[in-house]
Amino acid sequence: MSFSSLVSDLTHRAASERDDMRSQASKARSYTSTAATSVSISGDISSQLHGGYSHPLARSWQAERQLTKSMLIYPLFISDQPDDETLIPSLPNMHRRGLNKLVPYLKPLVARGLRSVILFGVPLAPNCKDALGTAADDPSGPVISAIRLLRKSFPTLFIAADVCLCEYTSHGHCGILRDDGALNNALSCERISDVAMAYADAGAHCVAPSDMNDGRVRAIKLKLIESGIAHRTLLMSYAAKFSGCLYGPFRDAAGSSPSFGDRRCYQLPPGGRGLARRAIARDIAEGADVIMVKPASQYLDIISDAKDIGKDLPVAAYQVSGEYAMIHAAAKAGVFDLKTMAFESTEGILRAGASIVISYFTPEFLDWLEN
Numbered sequence: 552m553s554f555s556s557l558v559s560d561l562t563h564r565a566a567s568e569r570d571d572m573r574s575q576a577s578k579a580r581s582y583t584s585t586a587a588t589s590v591s592i593s594g595d596i597s598s599q600l601h602g603g604y605s606h607p608l609a610r611s612w613q614a615e616r617q618l619t620k621s622m623l624i625y626p627l628f629i630s631d632q633p634d635d636e637t638l639i640p641s642l643p644n645m646h647r648r649g650l651n652k653l654v655p656y657l658k659p660l661v662a663r664g665l666r667s668v669i670l671f672g673v674p675l676a677p678n679c680k681d682a683l684g685t686a687a688d689d690p691s692g693p694v695i696s697a698i699r700l701l702r703k704s705f706p707t708l709f710i711a712a713d714v715c716l717c718e719y720t721s722h723g724h725c726g727i728l729r730d731d732g733a734l735n736n737a738l739s740c741e742r743i744s745d746v747a748m749a750y751a752d753a754g755a756h757c758v759a760p761s762d763m764n765d766g767r768v769r770a771i772k773l774k775l776i777e778s779g780i781a782h783r784t785l786l787m788s789y790a791a792k793f794s795g796c797l798y799g800p801f802r803d804a805a806g807s808s809p810s811f812g813d814r815r816c817y818q819l820p821p822g823g824r825g826l827a828r829r830a831i832a833r834d835i836a837e838g839a840d841v842i843m844v845k846p847a848s849q850y851l852d853i854i855s856d857a858k859d860i861g862k863d864l865p866v867a868a869y870q871v872s873g874e875y876a877m878i879h880a881a882a883k884a885g886v887f888d889l890k891t892m893a894f895e896s897t898e899g900i901l902r903a904g905a906s907i908v909i910s911y912f913t914p915e916f917l918d919w920l921e922n
């Protein structure tokens with residue numbers, strides 16, 4: 552029975568009962584029981600959903616995946632100044648930290664259940680940037696030093712290293728440039744895979760290329776295999792990374808804004824769903840162990856596509872700096888409660904298909920979650 556015919560059936564029944572001149576109470580009783588026996592059984596059963604989620608535990612059963620601490624990866628900005636601990640104004644509660652500040656900061660977080668971090672290097676020393684991003688794999692640079700330090704200090708912590716050149720190049724682009732200012736794809740893949748190798752050699756459990764050069768996943772995987780460390784190195788590809796305006800606070804934090812132009816010739820156009828599907832399929836074919844979609848909340852369809860294309864791979868989603876800053880700004884303006892939105896946005900990301908979330912809310916979630 553359709554909803555409208557059900558309503559009209561009940562309306563007629565109620566009207567005829569009104570003619571009976573019975574008391575209000577007995578009228579209500581008989582209305583209820585008459586309705587229950589006259590409505591078709593299938594219609595009656597399918598209209599009753601509330602019982603399935605009236606209890607908080609039952610509500611939690613409605614989700615395919617519950618957010619847990621092991622799904623979270625926490626981004627860290629590692630400064631090359633050992634005593635640096637600078638608040639990043641556009642990224643609430645986030646700091647750039649030097650090596651000397653890292654372990655004291657992380658100790659209580661690890662005690663509260665922090666399982667994984669992703670490292671971004673921030674070179675601040677004067678004149679350390681050049682056209683090739685030489686500082687990216689400087690053995691005494693911030694990322695390699697931090698990998699060694701964290702491996703030693705926190706034996707169970709999973710350490711991922713973002714692999715890109717934009718933090719280290721004088722021009723701020725994510726690769727090596729040709730004379731005309733476009734990316735030199737072959738040279739960039741060569742350089743990016745060398746940097747990834749250096750991080751994996753230093754002990755990173757995961758290397759995550761965010762540069763978007765074509766073929767860099769294959770280049771990295773081949774070098775990992777060649778040097779006999781592929782078996783212990785997870786390759787997480789920023790497979791569907793969109794251009795747009797949500798990376799601003801990150802670029803403030805990492806000092807990685809391009810000095811000219813933008814990244815629209817290598818990061819994906821926001822409307823490019825088919826292109827994202829091709830990039831995801833390509834990176835899986837090239838040997839990615841995990842595929843990532845970034846940003847997250849504006850690209851939930853892409854997360855769902857990623858799960859569909861990469862059925863047998865975990866999908867990661869990066870709730871990026873701009874998303875995080877927006878949520879903070881809106882909460883501050885009284886639009887909603889910060890914690891409620893931190894959960895709601897993350898649950899949307901999981902519902903779309905992600906099982907790993909890179910989130911600046913990680914320290915808060917460690918307080919909010921039980922496991």
Ligand SMILES: NCc1[nH]cc(CCC(=O)O)c1CC(=O)O
Nearest residue numbers: 715761762797798801871872873
């Ligand atoms: N390749 C650099 C990189 N790696 C991760 C992010 C963004 C992360 C964030 O905004 O939180 C960026 C910024 C960019 O591409 O300009």
Ligand SMILES: [Zn+2]
Nearest residue numbers: 715716717725
């Ligand atoms: Zn980059």
Ligand SMILES: [Zn+2]
Nearest residue numbers: 713714715761
């Ligand atoms: Zn990056």
